[in-house]
Amino acid sequence: MPKLKPVKTPLAFVPHDHSQCVNHALSEADAICAREGVRLTALRKRVLELVWQSHKPLGAYDILGVLADEDGRRAAPPTVYRALDFLLENGLIHRIASLNAFVGCNHPGSAHQGQFLICRNCHAAIELAQTPISDAIEQSAENIGFQVEGQTVEIVGLCSQCKKAA
Amino acid sequence: MPKLKPVKTPLAFVPHDHSQCVNHALSEADAICAREGVRLTALRKRVLELVWQSHKPLGAYDILGVLADEDGRRAAPPTVYRALDFLLENGLIHRIASLNAFVGCNHPGSAHQGQFLICRNCHAAIELAQTPISDAIEQSAENIGFQVEGQTVEIVGLCSQCKKAA
DNA sequence: AACGAAAGGGTTATAGAATAACGTCTATTT
DNA sequence: AAATAGACGTTATTCTATAACCCTTTCGTT
Numbered sequence: 382m383p384k385l386k387p388v389k390t391p392l393a394f395v396p397h398d399h400s401q402c403v404n405h406a407l408s409e410a411d412a413i414c415a416r417e418g419v420r421l422t423a424l425r426k427r428v429l430e431l432v433w434q435s436h437k438p439l440g441a442y443d444i445l446g447v448l449a450d451e452d453g454r455r456a457a458p459p460t461v462y463r464a465l466d467f468l469l470e471n472g473l474i475h476r477i478a479s480l481n482a483f484v485g486c487n488h489p490g491s492a493h494q495g496q497f498l499i500c501r502n503c504h505a506a507i508e509l510a511q512t513p514i515s516d517a518i519e520q521s522a523e524n525i526g527f528q529v530e531g532q533t534v535e536i537v538g539l540c541s542q543c544k545k546a547a
Numbered sequence: 548m549p550k551l552k553p554v555k556t557p558l559a560f561v562p563h564d565h566s567q568c569v570n571h572a573l574s575e576a577d578a579i580c581a582r583e584g585v586r587l588t589a590l591r592k593r594v595l596e597l598v599w600q601s602h603k604p605l606g607a608y609d610i611l612g613v614l615a616d617e618d619g620r621r622a623a624p625p626t627v628y629r630a631l632d633f634l635l636e637n638g639l640i641h642r643i644a645s646l647n648a649f650v651g652c653n654h655p656g657s658a659h660q661g662q663f664l665i666c667r668n669c670h671a672a673i674e675l676a677q678t679p680i681s682d683a684i685e686q687s688a689e690n691i692g693f694q695v696e697g698q699t700v701e702i703v704g705l706c707s708q709c710k711k712a713a
Numbered sequence: 714a715a716c717g718a719a720a721g722g723g724t725t726a727t728a729g730a731a732t733a734a735c736g737t738c739t740a741t742t743t
Numbered sequence: 744a745a746a747t748a749g750a751c752g753t754t755a756t757t758c759t760a761t762a763a764c765c766c767t768t769t770c771g772t773t
Contacts, residue, residue, distance in 0.1 A: 394691075394693075420720080420721085420769085422721070422722090424721085424722075425721095440758085440759080441758095441759070441760080442758070442759070455723070455724095456723085457723070457724065457725080458759080458760065458761080459722080459723080459724085459760090459761075459762090460722065460723070460724095462759095462760065462761075463721080463722070464722095467721095478644040478645040478699070478701070479644040479699045481730095481758080481759060481760090496687075498687075498688055498691075498693045500693075501696065507691075507693075509687055511683070511687040513683040513686065513687065514680065514683040514684055514687060516683070517677070517679040517680040517682070517683040518680055518700070518702055520679065521662075521664075521675055521677040521679065521680055522664055522702060522704065525560075525664075525673075525707065526706070526707030526710065527560075527664045527666075527673075527702075527704055527705070527706055527707060528704045528705040528710055529702055529703075529704045530667065530703055530704040530705065531702070531703040531704065532700075532701070532702050532703070533644070533645045533699060533700070533701040533702075533703075534684070534698075534699070534700050535644070535698070535699040536684055536688060536693075536695055536697070536698050536699075537695075537696055537697040537698070537699075538688065538693055538694045538695045538696040538697070539693070539694040539696065540692070540693055541691065541692030541693060544692065544694055586740090586749080586750080588750070588751090590750085590751075591750095606729085606730080607729095607730070607731080608729070608730070621751095621752075622752090623752070623753065623754080624730080624731065624732080625731090625732075625733090625751085625752080625753085626751065626752070626753095628730090628731065628732075629750080629751075630751095633750095647729080647730060647731095647759095
């Protein structure tokens, strides 16, 4: 499990200029794919853009719906899933198992798993890179001789904004 | 998030008399359902028993298959899912989101979510009740004003037995 | 520039997981 | 014994994901 660079500010729950997020994600993706020698095709980039449309995890079939509308009935499930697989493998998005949905990664660069706080009201997901959690997991595992290779940490609750509103 | 009693020994990965696990789980379930005034019907008990057949998370359709064989083609998906929902609500089993599967709870008594170490080789899942992990999560959430209501913590890797074997 | 290999993606079909909606039966209560 | 609510059977459908096959595009090589 590689160490992650700390995330600057968890913007997901807070009003912000989201086009910045999208632009940043897309240009980072370009750079990373160039560096890795893999191809960020138009389709893959479009899927990444759709995933980044908001900070809410997006279902594969939601993406499919948009693509189908755009391209006039081209696009079947494998089209979307292949693009998502590519983005996952290259650490550009994450899959949220508890939602069967996908969300953009905000410190991309290599395949890894994150830790997420998911608001049950506004549905935003924010990715943590808190080593204390990983450390606690690692420690608990080590105590019984278990070798950690991957983690799924998805916390549901109320974000600060929605808590205020309620 | 209620505090959990510590688990004695994580037996899942270790050879042991598994019929003890099953018997214990079933009799505890009887006691709990009696105390709560809910009905542990024959079907629900059978499903619980099937889930406890091993420490490996079991898919709903695996359960369905067994029931269908037994009862000669009775049993459709809703039959199984209703039983599973009942067992979840009463804290007798857990759902493993990353596997779409269900596993017996080893400290039942009320609906709650656990933390799991899942061996990618032998597929056993052991439930942790490590407060350090919950504490770290709680702390990280609190730092950004997020109110935790539920958690999905599923760690994949190699258990000590399988690590030795490899 | 032409070729061949490999990757990308279209297409059809199917597998796997879960729920909706409705009817019937059976406990339990009164 | 009637009323009622819970449990379960049944059929159909939705949602999620992958298999298998084929054609096209891209890229490296000659």
